[in-house]
Amino acid sequence: MTDMLTPVLTANWGTDRSWTLEAYEAQGGYAALPKALKMKQDDVITAVKDSGLRGRGGAGFPTGMKWSFIPQDNPNPKYLVVNADESEPGTCKDIPLMMASPHTLVEGVIISSYAIRANHAFIYVRGEVLHVVRRLQRAVQEAYAAGHLGKNIHGSGYDLDLVIHAGAGAYICGEETALLDSLEGRRGQPRLRPPFPAVAGLYASPTVINNVESIASVPSIIDKGADWFASMGTEKSKGYVIYSLSGHVKTPGQYEAPLGITLRELIDLGGGMRAGHELKFWTPGGSSTPLLTAEQLDMPLDYEAVGAAGSMLGTRALQIFDETTCVVRAVLRWTEFYKHESCGKCTPCREGTWWLVQVLTRLEKGQGSEEDLDVLLDQCENILGRSFCALGDGATSPISSSIQHFRDEYLAHLTHGGCPFDPAASTAFAQEGALA
Amino acid sequence: MTTTGPSRFSENDQQLTDATYDELREIAARYPQGRSGLLPMLHLVQSVEGKVTPEGIQACAEILDISPAEVSGVATFYTMYKRRPVGDYHVGVCTNTLCAVMGGDLIFERLKEHLEVGNDETTPDGKVSLEHIECNAACDFAPVMMVNWEFMDNQTPESAVRLVDDLRAGNEVHSTRGPRLCTWREAERVLAGFPDDRADEGPSAGPASLAGVQIARTMGWTAPSVEASTSRAESETSVATETSEERASDRAASSDQAEEGKS
Incomplete structure (x- = not known):
């Protein structure tokens, strides 16, 4: 029986100066690199396929499969781009990983680039995390100095250059094709697919784009084996x-755990809900994944079960809200976010998110009528599946799921003539007992 | 772009030096294609000029051999590029849903009152610019503020007021899990890819980041050993791989909603 928590990526986060090369190597770091460089590239890809590793950035696409789509007979250079633009509301795992242990990511980048035969890799990190950028810059300097990067890495004949690239504030750049446009020095707007980035990505060349946590998981798979990785998790959702x-x-x-832990177990590990309060709603993987309620407390948090419940595992950004939280206020704020971050390229998203905010604002103020709920759902229908990329789809998730679960609360705003909740009661600094 | 009345980019007050031009070229040279350097180049322009200026746009356009309109198009797309001068300290208050609910809205209101500025405005002494910001990937430390893009975790209205008072008084302030704060211009220089000497300051991680790993240590929980995992995994892996390949071909055939679509 596997332990409830299985720290691998997080294991060294609390150690002294964990971000340095010295500390990383002292706890076994860069052991996988020489091992990988002695393997054939295709064997590295096979190991990652066999591990069952699926993308940790949201959609859960099998990582090794993605790598195998790179056409090796294409004469253009191959590129690896790490998506470190962590911006999905609620998602906060890649930033602490890169702050505490940037070398885990750098080692993963080197092995992954070797596997897909890339001689140039990029880490596209959001610009709003200055100290993370510093730690990445330092890790890359150290890795060059140690011969882990550069020409003829450890005598293998393999060359790799790695650039740390800071973004400039745009949620949409977490969408992989918008990220590529941004990395090419343009406005970050998504591209039509096909062609897929595996065929025509950065500079119209074969490109793999992977999330930070996906790439950071690779060294452990090479070091300890695909079987070891696959021994954790559920049948189709493998690993930690x-x-x-x-x-x-x-x-x-x-909390680092095998896939399939439940929210009830995680909340217990987190000491329970704050005293005197109970769970009202939560997101399984960021604001773009439909809201769930206490009914799903015992559902295994893996790709399949969350999908079957009508939501998505996403980035495992579990945002927990208790009964002091107004769901209409929460949803309006997310909707304002999507409106602000819509890149403007396609009409359903650009105009649709604007209209969603108009109608929701009216409802939140207790104006409008019950028919506005149908208007909202109709607007969602005209955005979902009709937008250029997943941002528009994501914008509809909190709205349609909250109307499904909390229709009465929307109506209460109408009968009450405004929001019936006290916003002070939901704050982290609310006085205990002052809420009763 | 002339400056009669409020223009989209206010008039520059400094000359970009040859040294800055050299550094802009150095940024472009990091990439297989120079235009990839445009975002960091604009960060460098801000570090020198305190905002994106017409002169800075012209410089980027010249070096990359593209039109100033193309550079403007990029500069106006991203929220970190500023058209008006930013104070020494850019103070961001997260008001996305989770932080807002946990107190971000109250913090932002208190700071507007205290500093007597609105959103995206700067105090008359040029010290503090206030802005409400979107999710900054620190939700386990909510409510969160950022100063010059350094984390200021677990804030209250009172701590936020103390923080901006310290900044305006010139007191040394540290990120709650990072280094001494530098100025906004110095931060922009690091983002342009010119490191300062602060990477080793601050801890590895904040307390919330370590919540799980500390429980695991207390309970003696670890990932399985390689030996323990081998026998169990052998019987299961082949089945799982076949299934994931089937799924993969299904998905590729329909539409690849980018793996990283929402990170």
């Missing part, structure tokens, strides 16, 4: 992942 618990729990934080 980081679950990020936030909101109204006693101890929010990062």
Whole structure:
């Protein structure tokens, strides 16, 4: 029986100067690299396929499969781009990983680039995390100095250059094709697919784009084996992942566990809900994944079970809200976010998110009528599946799921003539007892 | 772009030096294609000029051999590029849903009152610019503020007021899990890819980041050993791989909603 928590990526986060090469190597870091460089590239890809590793950035596409789509007979250079633009509301796992142990990611980048025969790799990190950028820059300097990067790495004949690239504030750049446009020095707007990035990505060349946690998981797979990795998790969701618990729990934080742990177990590990309160709603993987309620407390948090419940595992950004939280206020704020972050390229998203905010604002103020709920759902229908990329789809998730679960609360705003909740009661600094 | 009345980019007050031009070229040279350097180049322009200026746009356009309109198009797309001068300290208050509910809205209201500025405005002494920001990937430390893009975790309205008072008084302030704060211009220089000497300051991680790993240590929980995992995994892996391949071909045939679509 596997332990409830299985720290691998997070194991060294608390150690002294964990971000340095010296500390990383002292706890076994860069052991996988020479092992990988002695393997054939295709064998590295096979190992990652066999491990069952699926993308940790949201959609859960099998990582090794993605790598095998790179056409090796294409004469253009191959590129690896790490998506470190962590911006999905609620998601907060990659930033602490890169702050505490940037070398885990750098080692993963080198092995992954070797596997897909890339001689140039990029880490596209959001710009709004200065100290993370510093730690990445330092790790890359150290890795060059140690011969882990550069020409003829450890005598293998393999060359790799790695650039740390800071973004400039745009949620949409977490969408992989928008990220590529941004990395090419343009406005970050998504591209039509096909062609897929595996065929025509960065500079119209074959490109793999992977999330930070996906790439950081690779060294452990090479070091300890695909079987070891696959021994954790559920039947189709293999391995360990980081679950990020936030909101109204006693101890929010990062909890690394095999896929399939339940929210009830995670909340228990987090010390329970804050005293005197109960769970009202939560997101399984960020604001773009439909809201769930206490009914799903015992559902295994893997790709299949969360999908079957009508939501998505996403980034395992578990935002927990108790009964002091107004769901209409929460949803309006997310909707304002999507409106702000819509890149403007396609009409359903650009115009649709604007209209969603108009109608929701009216409802939140207790104006409008019950028919506005149908208007909202109709607008969602005209955005979902009709937008250029997943941002528009994601914008509809909190709205349609909250109307499904909390229709009465929307109506209460109408009968009450405004929001019936006290916003002070939901704060982290609310006085105990002052809420009763 | 002339400056009669409020223009989209206010008039520059400094000359970009040859040294800055050299550094802009150095950024472009990091990439297989120079235009990839445009985002960091604009960060460098901000570090020198305190905002994106017409002169800075012209410089980027010249070096990359593209039109100033193309550079403007990029500069106006991203929220970190500023059209008006930013104070020494850019103070961001997260008001996305989770932080807002946990107190971000109250913090932002209190700071507007205290500093007597609105959103995206700067105090008359040029010290503090206030802005409400979107999710900054620190939800386990909510409510969160950022100063010059350094984490200021677990804030309250009172701690936020103390923080901005310290900044305006010139007191040394540290990120709650990072280094001494530098100025906004110095931060922009690091983002342009010119490191300072602060990477080793601050801890590895904040307390919330370590919540799980500390429980695991207390309970003696670890990932399985390689030996323990081998026998169990052998019987299961082949089945799982076949299934994931089937799924993969299904998905590829329909539409690849980018693996990283929402990270």
